[in-house]
Amino acid sequence: MQSAVYPFTHRAVIEKAPNASGVYCIFTSKRWVHVGETDDIQQKLFTHLNEPSLCLRRFRPLSFSFALISLAERSAVLSALIAARNPACTLRTGSPG
Numbered sequence: 001m002q003s004a005v006y007p008f009t010h011r012a013v014i015e016k017a018p019n020a021s022g023v024y025c026i027f028t029s030k031r032w033v034h035v036g037e038t039d040d041i042q043q044k045l046f047t048h049l050n051e052p053s054l055c056l057r058r059f060r061p062l063s064f065s066f067a068l069i070s071l072a073e074r075s076a077v078l079s080a081l082i083a084a085r086n087p088a089c090t091l092r093t094g095s096p097g
Contacts, residue, residue, distance in 0.1 A: 008062035055089035
């Protein structure tokens with residue numbers, strides 16, 4: 001992931017997250033909470049801010065980071081991050097439900 005870390009707030013998402021393809025992570029100082037891939041990092045982060053899952057609501061304070069990654073590479077990077085970090089609110093590929 002990109003080394004820059006930002007607070008998971010509307011202002012930081014507006015100022016720092018690009019409207020570009022990539023992989024993003026949402027985390028606390030002690031735990032990776034969610035990772036995902038998208039065509040528009042900023043839009044997807046706003047979705048998580050405006051409509052947080054029940055799982056995501058359990059963790060505070062949250063930060064985010066991202067990496068610009070092409071569509072062709074996103075799935076592999078996402079799978080590697082899930083396997084390495086075991087985020088609390090992200091299901092492993094192939095997991096039920």
